[in-house]
Structure formats: C-alpha cells, structure tokens
Amino acid sequence: MVWIKICGITNLEDATGISRLGVNAIGFVLSTNGPRRVKTETAEEIIAVLRGSGIKVSTAGVFVNEKIERVIQCSDLLGLDYIQLSGDEEEDYIENLKEGSGKIKIIKAIRIKDNNKDQKDVIDEINDKIDKLKNYADFILLDSYRKDIYGGTGVPLDWEMLKNYRSKIPVILSGGLDPENVKRAVDTVEPFGVDASSGLEIYPGKKDLDKVAGFVDILG
Numbered sequence: 001m002v003w004i005k006i007c008g009i010t011n012l013e014d015a016t017g018i019s020r021l022g023v024n025a026i027g028f029v030l031s032t033n034g035p036r037r038v039k040t041e042t043a044e045e046i047i048a049v050l051r052g053s054g055i056k057v058s059t060a061g062v063f064v065n066e067k068i069e070r071v072i073q074c075s076d077l078l079g080l081d082y083i084q085l086s087g088d089e090e091e092d093y094i095e096n097l098k099e100g101s102g103k104i105k106i107i108k109a110i111r112i113k114d115n116n117k118d119q120k121d122v123i124d125e126i127n128d129k130i131d132k133l134k135n136y137a138d139f140i141l142l143d144s145y146r147k148d149i150y151g152g153t154g155v156p157l158d159w160e161m162l163k164n165y166r167s168k169i170p171v172i173l174s175g176g177l178d179p180e181n182v183k184r185a186v187d188t189v190e191p192f193g194v195d196a197s198s199g200l201e202i203y204p205g206k207k208d209l210d211k212v213a214g215f216v217d218i219l220g
Helices: 012-019 040-052 068-078 091-101 119-133 182-189 209-219
Strands: 003-006 025-029 058-063 082-085 105-112 139-144 171-173 193-196 201-203
Touching (some): 012 040, 040 068, 058 068, 068 091, 082 091, 119 139, 182 193
Parallel strands (some): 003 193, 025 058, 082 105, 139 171
C-alpha cells in the first residue's frame, strides 16, 4: 500500500475521522497565512486528544522559510514524527535543522516548474536538487509550482513527465490529488507515498471525510 499523508488539518473532527481511516500521517500547516494554517496550540490540543484516545497516526508539521529555532521548538512541543519544509530552504538550512532536531524525519518539498520543458530537463533539474539534499532530507515531496504559493496549489503535476522516475530519496507525490486522479498518478509515477489536501476539502481548511475515505480505499 502507498504511504498516505493528509495535510492541512485544522480541527479535531477532521483529525479524528481521517486518522481512523488508516492513513499513515496527518499534517499541520504551521507557517504562512493561508486558510489551512493552525496555531501551534491548536495542533498541540488535537495531537493530545488523538494520543489520549489511542489513535495511532504519525504527525507532520509543515513549515515555510521559518527560523530553525522555531521549527525545532514546535517539533519538540508537538512530538512530531516529520518536519516538512515547503519553502526555499537550502542544504545548509536542512543540515543545521537535521543536527538540531535529532532523529525526526525531514520531508523537503520541491516545486516543479515545467514551462514546456521536456522530460529529461525536468528530471535533470529534480536530480540536481536531490543531489544537494540527499544527505539531509529523508523524503522528497514533488509538488506543482505557483508563484508565491507554497503548497496547497490544487494543481496536478504532469505525471507523464515523471513516469517511472526513480530517486535516490523516497518520493512523495503531491499536487491536486483527489479520489478521481490519484490511482492514475500513482500508477504513472510509482512513488513511495502521496500527500493530499485541497482535493479532499469541502472548503479550504475543512476536509470532506467521504472524499478522504474514497481516496484511501482506492489506494488500499
């Protein structure tokens, strides 16, 4: 089964319902000023209830160009399993974060801007970035590019451009995934995992649990 992370969790109802569907991880956006951002205190309360209820699900904190000190502080406070970096963080930043955060797994997002490039150029660009990150990031998340928007674009990637792509780091596929397109995306790219948010919502910040259930069933 493909590893599944559902991101943009903002409330306990969604967190509980989604976790009980058997996903591997849920994500909390702790940076940016978008509709899916939650306060650290809110994430702390939700995670405490889940753990107190015996619900086993991994947790990820999503950060965009944050100070390393805050990322480490939040990850320690929340007991995060993953730190997802969705901004412009470079290898020096990730190296320092890795040293300061201990054994926590790091997911680094790469936003793909194809601009009518051919497949070789896109793959070469991704591999160049991965070569710089492979000693520090545990996973690479491939997402679509939109200017000044870090994640949650709702725009699918050109999966054919990534067909049968093999990376030196496990790949998590993102970008506009929903119950209607995720199987085709996974069959085409064959990633380690998937990460979905906007394609599973009633409105920004509120998940549609029926859509999430369908999404999980398709990948089961």
